[in-house]
Amino acid sequence: MRLFRSVTLLLILLFGASTDLFCADQFVVVLDAGHGGKDPGAVNGKAQEKNINLNVALKVGKLIEENCKDVKVIYTRKSDTFIELSKRADIANKADADLFISIHTNSATNKSAYGAETFLLGVEENRTSANFNVAIAENKAILYESDYETTYAGYDPNSAESQIIFEFMQNEHQKESLKFASIVQNRLVNTAQRHNRGVHQAGFLVLWRSAMPSILIELGFISNANDMKYMTSQKGMDELSQSIYLAFNEYLTETRNGQNKTASVVMESKPQTEVITAGIPVFKVQFLTSKTVLGKKDSRLSGLSDVEYYKDNGLYKYTCGATTDYNKIQATKKEVNKKYKDAFIVAFLGEKRISIDEARRLAGKN
Ligand SMILES: [Zn+2]
The missing domain is CATH 3.40.630.40 (Zn-dependent exopeptidases)
Structure with a gap:
């Protein structure tokens, strides 16, 4: 710490920065x-x-x-x-x-x-x-x-x-x-x-x-x-x-949280029902892809909980039901399939989309 301060002080002296040392x-x-x-x-x-x-x-x-x-x-x-x-x-x-x-x-x-x-x-x-x-x-x-x-x-x-x-x-x-x-x-x-x-x-x-x-x-x-x-x-x-x-x-x-773990995942205003911890894979059901962000009241999002989207290749991909529990996401998928028959499960580690196999493997370890 002392060394760090000395170095910082030296940098300030050298470059004339006026940043408050302790803030x-x-x-x-x-x-x-x-x-x-x-x-x-x-x-x-x-x-x-x-x-x-x-x-x-x-x-x-x-x-x-x-x-x-x-x-x-x-x-x-x-x-x-x-x-x-x-x-x-x-x-x-x-x-x-x-x-x-x-x-x-x-x-x-x-x-x-x-x-x-x-x-x-x-x-x-x-x-x-x-x-x-x-x-x-x-x-x-x-x-x-x-x-x-x-x-x-x-x-x-x-x-x-x-x-x-x-x-x-x-x-x-x-x-x-x-x-x-x-x-x-x-x-x-x-x-x-x-x-x-x-x-x-x-x-x-x-x-x-x-x-x-x-x-x-x-x-x-x-x-x-x-x-x-x-x-x-x-x-x-x-x-x-x-x-x-x-x-x-x-x-x-x-x-x-640094390192931008959730950089491309933009949450909806609704609070998450589950606290997601970094390092543990999260499963979601992806049900819709759109070229634009959809309004909160958009009928395509009605009846679904924990709706979020992530951006991929310029498209907004909508998911719901974020959970770390694979059994739970299977149940959610069944429900979503009543409205969106092509909806499927996706997995994320931080902001990174990973395969279901890898996610299940990682989830097993935790
Ligand atoms: Zn102006």
Whole structure:
């Protein structure tokens, strides 16, 4: 321990890091309420994006502070103030944050567009897609900054071609960002019952500058009457905040359990009936494969308990009845087969899918 401290101290002296020596393990999350002050973001009548973003960010922060005492929450803004995009990333970088969550509200000329989506930095193949336009719209926030040409290396928010800079960026945190984005999107859909617009990649300046896993959430469309009503209601703000908090908690647990044992298994909000211990194989009944995440109330999931999904080859594979007991899963399979005659048993060790034979062999040992 002594040696460790000396080495750490030496590293700090050498590289000038300002991390608190004794809180090296503290998880730091940055909550970034998009826009603010002279930049209202998207607007619809009296409703302004900046206020929705701030309300939700503050609520998420409060939930984390109350429930995760060992997590440090940093806000890029806690009031109606204007903060430059590059400064938001700087705040996170300077704090050596572990996670960056930027909260926004979408808008479209088509007033029927609705639902929530979650982004990470990147470039999707289809450059004319709506996702691409979301990033361009959000990046226009820099037009409120006095010297954006210099700050953003010539990025022109009025030119779609400028998006090309994102193709040459390094994104070492993409895997973690994607993992967290997927957990958040799953919560927005299943906990807040938002219409699922999916997880996408696009070139957001605010994510470009942050050197940690980072995502940008579009809570809903301010341009859509129903979404707007929801996002400005107490119920809506509570549910959206709860969803983001629960997603954060899941991600934190997975990160701390380290080694990402459950990385690709995204739990439903329902608590597990059985505590699953790492190292012991778990049996589940796989009954459905879908290209998209299904809503919690989807009729295809009704009547089944402990529904979860895992991602495999870009598909969402739905399972139910997680248990370490092989006899129990056989009984569950029989039940599920009444509704899904092709449902079959699958086995996992941590996040890894293993053969039934291997799982039974391992289970026998425990
Ligand atoms: Zn925005």
